[in-house]
Structure formats: structure tokens, C-alpha cells
Amino acid sequence: MIQFSLKCAENHQFDSWFQSAAAFDKLHAAGMVTCTTCGSSRVHKALMAPRVQPSHEPSASPLTAAHHPAERALATLRRHVEENSDYVGLNFAREARDMHDGLIPERAIYGEAKADEARKLIEDGVPVAPLPFTPRRNSN
Known part of the structure; x- marks a missing residue:
């Protein structure tokens, strides 16, 4: 997994995780990388600084202050x-493919897929994108 800092044409900045740099390139070329704020697909990689874990906890780090708005934005997106959307769990790949093939009605879904299943969906032109969080498993 790799995290990229991204920026849209409207100057909104956000981070997103991808399976690899090649996966980002493929999703980006298909117009499937979109701004988390405005939904624009006119997105490009922003300059990134390497993350270095400090050996001690600083008292008032600007990175810590910036972390809280990001956490809130992620919580808002998750909510x-x-x-x-409907949580379909481990049936995500099958449900996404069936919708794409017109076998079931289209609807917003999210769930989990193995890396090879997700890669095959992307290769076949099924419009999917990774979420920047792990779905909570629904339990009955």
C-alpha cells in the first residue's frame, strides 16, 4: 500500500491510499480518482514530504494539530x-461485477475485496475505488 497526497483543480488537498503506484496510475487514467471535497476527477499528485516518526512525543507539533481535521474529514466520509451505501462485505467483487454487467440493479455499495479481485475489476473497467478506511463489519 502507498499513500499519496493529492490535489484537485479546485485546490482541495487530500490523501488517499492505493495498492501501488501503478494502481493509482490506472485508476487516475480511468477517471476514478476523485476529490474528497468536490468530487472532481481533475486530480494530480501534490508534493509530499517523507514521514519520519520522532523518537519522542513533541508537546505541540504542527503535524499533530493538522491530524485532527484529517481525522474529522475521514469520520465524515465514513459516515x-x-x-x-449498502455494506456487502466480502461479496463486494461479485456485487460490483453483477451491477456492471446489468445482472442486478445499480446502487451504492461498499465492502471488501481481495487484491486480485479488485485488480480484475479495475482491469475489466468496473468502476470501483479504494476507500481510505477499513469498513466496519456489520454484525446481526
């Missing part, structure tokens, strides 16, 4: 996805 939006969970409230507006």
Missing part, C-alpha cells in the same frame, strides 16, 4: 458512505 457518508455508511449512511448512503
